[in-house]
Amino acid sequence: MKCIKPLVKWAGAAILYTMVMPSPAFSQQKPDLSDPEIASVAVAANQIDINYAEIAKEKSKNADILEFAQTMANDHKAVIAQAVALVTKLGVTPKDNAVTQKMQADAEKTKKMLRSKSGAAFNKAYIDNEVAYHKAVISAVEDLLIPESDNNELKELLQNVVPALKTHLMHAEMVQKKFSK
């Protein structure tokens, strides 16, 4: 029984790495990230969700979607502010890397897909993506970014962000139920 839990965790992490890193060069092993690279991934992950929220504010007229999008924008901005304050204090400059680039490339495709929709179809596409995106980010933070970070304050910041991400996921799933027919 003792060996099952790490196995499940390992499997979850493996799925994420193939999601984030589908190219054969990286899919075999987990990416090796330095603290400046982790900072870059963390800032990008938050900024991407702020960008999705901005599209929702432009395109949706639904109160549940608009309120949720506003919460995402505010909370992820607060997390970025914390991350920037920490890297400034530590004298670290976020460093671009393959994980950040892959996330941004995927986000561009998602934004294009969202912009192509309107009305009820947009609302459903936005909230479905919020559920999927928060699940992927929670896995990335828990199974990649936290174990990879060397600096304790960076690790602590990432650990403190997890409850907010999980609350966002539950909130997104609650809103999603209203749009699934």
Add this chain to the structure above:
Amino acid sequence: MKNYKALMRNHLYLLISLLFFASCSNRTDTPVHKVYTVEIKQMQFQPAELTVQKGDTIIWINRDIVQHDVTEEKSKAWTSSPLLTGQSWTLVATENADYYCSIHQVMKGKLLVQ
């Protein structure tokens, strides 16, 4: 005899007034109403369920990095409005309430007033 009666009456008045003042000062010496604190941290109201007496004071304080609020859930009878990190809000308990954070609607709390 008449004097004695008057004396007794005066003593009685004195006794009653002493008792009256004693009971008054008793009331101010022992605090009847308590003050409770609910911390908002890690996206939770801690404690999430709180039992108080009518007239007790509850202080909610936001210890998270994101904004939260404290809002009566059924009819929005009261709300703190958004609380930034470190800000707090006070309510004097009058009746039972289910409350939540209207910003993160899955965050819930319960107030039981006895």
